[in-house]
Amino acid sequence: MKILVCLKQVPHKDARLEIAPDGKWIADANIKFEINDYDNYALEEALRAKDKDPATEVVVATLGPDRVQQSLRTALGMGADRAIQVWDDSLAGADSLSVAKTLAAVAKAEKCDLVLLGLMSDDTNFALTGPILAELLGVPSATGIVSAKLDGGQVEVERELEGGALEVVKLPLPCLLTAQTGMNEVRYASLKGIMQAKKKPLDKKSLGDLGLSAGAVASKSKIEKIYTPPKGSGAEILSGSKDEVAQKFVGKVKELGLL
Amino acid sequence: MAKTLIVAEIQKGALREATLELVTAARKLGGDVASLVIGSGVGGIAEDLSKKGGGKVLVADDPSLANYNVDGWTRAIRKAVDAEKPELILISNTPIGWDVAGRVAAQLDCGIASDVIKIEPEGSDLVFVRRMFNAKFDARLRVSGTPRVATMQPGASEAYAGSDAGSVVKLDGVGGDARTKFVEIRTAPAGGHDLTKAEIIVSGGRGLQKPENFEAVLKPLVDALGAQMGASRPVVDAGWLPHEYQVGSSGQIVSPKLYVAVGISGAIQHLVGMKNSNFIIAINKDADAPIFEVADVGIVGDLFEIVPALASAVKSAKGG
Ligand SMILES: Cc1cc2nc3c(=O)[nH]c(=O)nc-3n(C[C@H](O)[C@H](O)[C@H](O)COP(=O)(O)OP(=O)(O)OC[C@H]3O[C@@H](n4cnc5c(N)ncnc54)[C@H](O)[C@@H]3O)c2cc1C
Ligand SMILES: Nc1ncnc2c1ncn2[C@@H]1O[C@H](COP(=O)(O)O)[C@@H](O)[C@H]1O
Numbered sequence: 323m324k325i326l327v328c329l330k331q332v333p334h335k336d337a338r339l340e341i342a343p344d345g346k347w348i349a350d351a352n353i354k355f356e357i358n359d360y361d362n363y364a365l366e367e368a369l370r371a372k373d374k375d376p377a378t379e380v381v382v383a384t385l386g387p388d389r390v391q392q393s394l395r396t397a398l399g400m401g402a403d404r405a406i407q408v409w410d411d412s413l414a415g416a417d418s419l420s421v422a423k424t425l426a427a428v429a430k431a432e433k434c435d436l437v438l439l440g441l442m443s444d445d446t447n448f449a450l451t452g453p454i455l456a457e458l459l460g461v462p463s464a465t466g467i468v469s470a471k472l473d474g475g476q477v478e479v480e481r482e483l484e485g486g487a488l489e490v491v492k493l494p495l496p497c498l499l500t501a502q503t504g505m506n507e508v509r510y511a512s513l514k515g516i517m518q519a520k521k522k523p524l525d526k527k528s529l530g531d532l533g534l535s536a537g538a539v540a541s542k543s544k545i546e547k548i549y550t551p552p553k554g555s556g557a558e559i560l561s562g563s564k565d566e567v568a569q570k571f572v573g574k575v576k577e578l579g580l581l
Numbered sequence: 582m583a584k585t586l587i588v589a590e591i592q593k594g595a596l597r598e599a600t601l602e603l604v605t606a607a608r609k610l611g612g613d614v615a616s617l618v619i620g621s622g623v624g625g626i627a628e629d630l631s632k633k634g635g636g637k638v639l640v641a642d643d644p645s646l647a648n649y650n651v652d653g654w655t656r657a658i659r660k661a662v663d664a665e666k667p668e669l670i671l672i673s674n675t676p677i678g679w680d681v682a683g684r685v686a687a688q689l690d691c692g693i694a695s696d697v698i699k700i701e702p703e704g705s706d707l708v709f710v711r712r713m714f715n716a717k718f719d720a721r722l723r724v725s726g727t728p729r730v731a732t733m734q735p736g737a738s739e740a741y742a743g744s745d746a747g748s749v750v751k752l753d754g755v756g757g758d759a760r761t762k763f764v765e766i767r768t769a770p771a772g773g774h775d776l777t778k779a780e781i782i783v784s785g786g787r788g789l790q791k792p793e794n795f796e797a798v799l800k801p802l803v804d805a806l807g808a809q810m811g812a813s814r815p816v817v818d819a820g821w822l823p824h825e826y827q828v829g830s831s832g833q834i835v836s837p838k839l840y841v842a843v844g845i846s847g848a849i850q851h852l853v854g855m856k857n858s859n860f861i862i863a864i865n866k867d868a869d870a871p872i873f874e875v876a877d878v879g880i881v882g883d884l885f886e887i888v889p890a891l892a893s894a895v896k897s898a899k900g901g
Binding site: 391 | 629649650651652655675676683686688689692695696708712713715717719724725760763766767814817818820827830832861871876877879881894898899
């Protein structure tokens with residue numbers, strides 16, 4: 323069995339995000355990055371399949387500039403076998419369709435039984451790449467899954483709906499799944515794993531290496547501007563020392579008749 | 582704007598409110614409106630939508646569509662697109678919407694914008710306004726070319742309240758196999774921690790950093806107020822608290838008299854669960870956190886200093 327996990331490097335959850343001078347993206351030259359949270363769950367699920375059947379090969383792929391190699395090394399340290407980085411300067415600002423077309427070329431070349439992604443990336447919040455990629459690959463899919471049971475040539479998954487309800491569906495392999503957070507307990511890379519990761523293959527590919535061109539994967543949408551949402555009436559901010567703030571808080575609760 | 586195709590959703594046997602919000606968004610653009618209702622035995626719902634602004638309503642009615650499946654829906658939407666040739670296909674950003682919308686766009690090889698809150702026509706382009714970075718920033722996304730697909734955030738528009746006479750047309754050839762097979766729906770087991778009836782809820786988020794802090798830092802305030810404890814999703818994902826504590830779109834929808842959000846940023850999926858609370862107080866160290874937009878009162882600062890001060894002030898106010 324061969325599993326491809328597509329993961330994205332996104333700004334660290336605790337990074338202070340500022341808008342870049344051109345107003346089209348965040349200033350990302352001096353911030354910390356990490357693997358997108360949702361993708362960690364996808365990777366963990368793949369590694370669990372490998373724990374059960376060591377013959378399973380787990381390949382991780384990402385589309386991004388050289389800084390993403392650090393995240394790929396982390397994934398290798400956690401236990402993935404091989405890593406693929408795809409980059410071409412023309413991919414800067416690529417939309418989901420463009421990213422999926424590029425990842426589709428990787429997936430086709432790898433001939434995987436299972437393709438795993440995260441439901442959504444924490445920077446763009448698109449939640450689109452998975453279903454687009456599934457359609458391009460011509461394989462069945464399920465999004466936002468919180469469990470997966472592999473059983474021979476098929477997989478039974480629970481898709482998360484609203485209010486905690488779950489939809490159980492069955493898919494034949496090969497197929498594509500996108501992981502919702504909380505799906506499993508994500509492992510850390512062990513020291514031994516990190517040492518081994520240094521020797522594992524990390525291939526960097528250009529669009530040309532994949533038989534693609536900038537035109538073939540051109541984006542159809544682009545982010546024109548990002549900005550701090552216009553402030554509405556907003557909250558009344560309580561000011562003062564922490565004890566003054568606490569007194570004002572008590573005053574509010576009393577006004578509500580709850581004290 | 583030439584024509585918009587709305588993909589309807591059915592919930593508990595009736596049109597989902599989010600579908601009527603799509604009607605409002607489509608009508609705002611001017612141009613024709615057509616809709617698509619998918620399911621089995623859904624002629625009545627199509628009739629209903631045709632009277633509620635859905636325009637010409639296509640019905641993909643087939644036993645194989647009795648339960649949602651992505652293959653059947655992709656096929657039905659494609660049929661409707663071929664029949665109506667819309668410039669814009671509007672779908673709600675729901676568990677169905679985010680499962681199927683990308684597939685439709687990939688089939689049509691067209692641009693797509695997800696979780697949109699506003700659509701602005703500019704020349705022959707459409708600009709879609711949406712949140713990014715978990716609501717920290719807004720973005721303007723320009724999608725060129727036609728058709729294009731957009732999923733709309735439920736609640737972003739008013740539900741269309743007008744009544745107009747449209748028509749209903751049956752769409753043929755919509756049945757067929759689904760590779761992704763429906764097995765069953767499992768509802769969340771009723772937990773012992775029902776937040777929907779609580780008068781006061783104090784919820785903690787990822788800002789609390791460690792599971793121990795829910796006991797050590799949050800609980801004293803919960804107890805002082807006689808409140809119930811709630812949480813954001815990452816807290817539950819990490820196993821710090823059980824799912825029955827989770828407030829939000831995939832947890833409980835609450836509307837207490839007072840909701841106190843501690844170390845919670847205010848992502849839309851959390852807001853959906855608590856924004857109808859009677860009064861909201863948010864505590865966050867980031868003055869720009871989106872939670873302050875829905876809060877009535879905000880306290881900007883380190884929760885580890887503020888929350889204990891609040892707990893003791895409430896206690897002494899009670900004379901304890
Ligand atoms: C389909 C789907 C369903 C979802 N369902 C839900 C749901 O039901 N409920 C839900 O909550 N989320 C849900 N989410 C996740 C949601 O998108 C957010 O990821 C989540 O709400 C973030 O939780 P948080 O605010 O606790 O964490 P973060 O966004 O990380 O925010 C932590 C906050 O704490 C503040 N903070 C940190 N340290 C301190 C300190 N010392 N003092 C004061 N403030 C501090 C930070 O400034 C930050 O604002 C869902 C997502 C998807 C895609
Ligand atoms: N640049 C990328 N490289 C690899 N995988 C990606 C990339 N962008 C998105 N993905 C995958 O697609 C998922 C959904 O992302 P999105 O559609 O951008 O919200 C992510 O969780 C990743 O698994």
